[in-house]
Amino acid sequence: MSVFLLSCSDDDNLPAWEEGYMDIHFINTGRGESVYHIFPDGTTLLMDTAGSLLKEHKHMPVQPKPSADISSGKVISDYVRHFLPAVCDGRLDYMMITHFHSDHIGDYADSLPDHPSGKFKLTSFAEVGSSIPADRILFRVVDSLRPSSVILAESAVFENTKAFLEWTEEENGTESGTFMPAGCSQVTLTHNPASYPDFVFRNIASGGYVWTGEGEESFTMIPEKSVMLADGGKKALPPENILSCVFLLSYGDFDYFSGGDIQYKDRSEYPYFDIEEPVSRVIKKVEAMKASHHCTSLANSAELLDVARPDVVIANVWRDVQPNGATLGRIIASNPECEIFTTNLAPKNRSAIESYKDRIRATQGHFVLRVFPGGKQYMIYQLDDTDQSYRIVEMFGPYECK
Secondary structure: OOOEEEEOOOOOEOOOOOOOOEEEEEOOOOOOOOEEEEOOOOOEEEEOOOOOOOOOOOOOEOOOOOOOOOOHHHHHHHHHHHHOOHHHOOOEEEEEEOOOOHHHHOOOOOOOOEOOOOOOEOOHHHHHHHHOOEEEEEEOOOOOOOOOOOOHHHOHHHHHHHHHHHHHHHHHOOEEEEOOOOOOOOOOOOOOHHHOOOEEEEEEEEOOEEEOOOOOOEEOOOOOHHHHHHHHHHHHOOOHHHHOOEEEEEEOOEEEEEOOOOOOOOOOOOHHHOOHHHHHOOOOOOOEEEOHHHHOOOOOOHHHHHHHOOOEEEEOOOEOOOOOHHHHHHHHHHOOOOEEEEOOOOHHHHHHHHHHOOOEEEOOOEEEEEEOOOOOEEEEEEEOOOOOOOEEEEEEEEEEOO
16 A cells, blocks of 8 residues: 655645545544545435533543533534535435444433423534434434343433434424445435446444345344343343444445444353454455444454455544554554554553554544545545644545555
8 A cells, every 4th residue: 555644734724525525524522423424426424423421430531622612512513514515505414323322422411501492402413413404314223122231212312312303303304214234225325326336335234233245134143132131131131332333335446334333342241242243244345444432442353354454444532441452453463554543542541552653643633534536546634623623734645445
């Protein structure tokens, strides 16, 4: 892989998206994960709305970006609006919530401001969705026979989400539905699809169901609730992370894998907790990958990485145990030339990256992966996250697609 580094002057800004390019923006709020996609015809997909309110924990969060005075929802909304293509007319085509953890959908607190309608609180998801309307919102499969250890129906954030969805359906005509675990016809180009026949968005997994590799068929290894409870009580219920929405995105020769927070933790006791192994059977070698579960421990398994063998990994880091050193080791073992980028790096965790510092190119900021028309090459841009100017700090590339 031929790579060079270009330094940028203080007044450099990311050139506006143009038809034929594909952008993947890793938005850094310091409060979780949010990834904004602009497909080659201008179709947009915002995946997750980072919004954890965590302040104290044994695994501390990093400092909010650009400031704790700006809500995560506003940071994301401002960023998306700044880069929103004109063809979208002020709306998102798709929003997706990969799973129901606060660092992906947002926390609930009585102290959060009410929406002007008075019908819901402005959690990060509701704040983004009410600020920038979406045509369609997708959530992971919810299977009452196979619930996760997160009890959705009893949570305030779930009730608040329902109230927001009712409001945006009536106010904005937004449709909400389930991200299906197989097929490539659910998330499609909406503005000029005929010009990009080599663009494919392949659903891989959702709610613990995984594509079989054939048609739109899926399967799950997760037993029914009664079996799990009899086997080990509530601890046998699948962790919310493994139920994440998973997809594979292709544009020309460029392939990209996104697995939400999938992991393999506790697979020795409950084999169905390892969702990465069945996912690995139906993916392929990729140019780039979003690190699963913030590049923390017991995620990004050797089984998955040995198939994906990414040339570039970008991790949405937001706590002081991310990235994990052993996880970085597996990434490099799968592809010794892989380059790694992290949106944050807590001072406490710098020792974790010491052995891999020659493979870790940047550890702070928003990152934009821009694929050139036709999918033959791509660049990575590191943007300043200390304010909302989105100034380019460094550029990496071009990287060649194979």
